[in-house]
């Protein structure tokens with residue numbers, strides 16, 4: 001056992017907790033839409049074809065924003081194919097995922113699903129195979145009240161009121177050679193600037209996200225952000241970030257993935273600030289971290305090689321372990337630590353495809369290990385994010401060298417007095433004995449300490465293991481008379497300590 005010490009002080013403010021930090025992502029990919037959120041033939045489908053058991057779990061997860069319809073899919077998508085009478089909608093090839101798209105589910109169905117799930121839509125436009133005009137058309141369809149071609153078509157299709165969608169992504173991963181309509185930074189920067197200006201002329205209240213790099217290993221990383229923002233800084237509100245981790249080297253390195261994520265966010269913030277400084281622009285650019293998760297991409301590459309064109313193939317159906325959940329929890333901590341710059345974040349994805357929720361074909365819906373840290377962070381991170389002074393033991397990793405074992409962040413809701421301390425012990429071999437100095441709170445009562453860990457962190461989610469792989473109460477945790485919290489953090493564990501101040 002090693003020892004760690006943390007000081008918590010409500011004066012160490014990072015920023016307010018923005019609910020948009022707990023977003024998710026629904027792409028026309030695999031069985032996320034068809035057979036996931038939408039499955040008219042299923043026993044639990046409502047009269048709109050939405051799976052009600054999935055809807056219940058989405059609400060329990062506490063998802064705020066939902067990004068749609070892609071992802072790589074959007075770069076070849078004609079959104080008008082998905083509106084109007086179903087029998088007239090064309091089937092098309094989706095080149096991104098080698099899939100036949102029936103278009104039975106489109107913008108109007110998505111907006112009905114958003115209303116049912118109590119989430120906020122985040123719509124992506126196609127800047128791969130299409131451009132400025134089609135982007136303006138969909139803004140007019142969704143947000144213009146009526147009296148024009150597209151807005152009247154929406155009314156005819158059943159929605160008299162405009163959808164008033166605020167968040168819009170200007171394409172997806174346009175730096176990637178795999179993207180339909182992949183562009184250079186200059187080509188994309190100019191297109192993003194002009195499209196943003198035109199979309200805002202249709203609806204000045206929208207918030208716009210320009211594409212950043214697909215990940216920090218891209219050869220063009222940082223130069224891409226600098227060039228794109230040089231062209232469009234004043235016309236957009238966010239630059240996007242995406243990252244996926246998988247256990248490819250040693251477990252010790254995998255568990256330290258958030259070390260890399262922290263550095264990645266810091267680099268993008270610096271690049272944004274460089275462009276702002278160079279161009280004498282006062283606005284601080286915000287980050288939309290609109291794809292993040294653990295994803296075993298190596299499995300997908302093997303699968304895609306042997307695929308035929310089919311409808312809703314079972315793609316990217318990763319089954320997550322306890323270690324994956326600890327990494328997902330730590331990624332959430334990285335986002336919260338950067339709450340002063342990260343304004344939106346979307347875990348990719350929501351159902352069946354690299355997802356916390358699994359919807360079985362003709363069967364039940366159930367949750368994977370990664371559901372729990374997300375649900376707890378979304379439920380308990382309230383008020384203000386606090387930066388903690390952390391004195392942690394360190395451990396050795398092959399990829400990142402010597403790293404801190406304890407990752408931590410806290411939130412404090414002044415109104416209710418609720419405090420949540422989120423903690424990860426990344427070290428897979430050694431437990432940590434932790435003290436947290438709470439004296440600055442004046443008074444504090446322990447509400448509960450919930451922890452997720454396992455003797456074998458590679459234990460994987462199945463429908464049968466759902467109950468065994470939930471967080472449990474940690475009974476030995478206490479707050480003493482001097483307002484010091486004492487807790488033990490198991491090796492490779494995710495922890496939430498809730499207090500009342």
Ligand code: AHR
Pocket residue numbers: 027070071072073172173214291348349
């Ligand atoms: O989330 C899966 C895919 O990952 C998305 O379609 C794409 O944007 C990213 O490469």
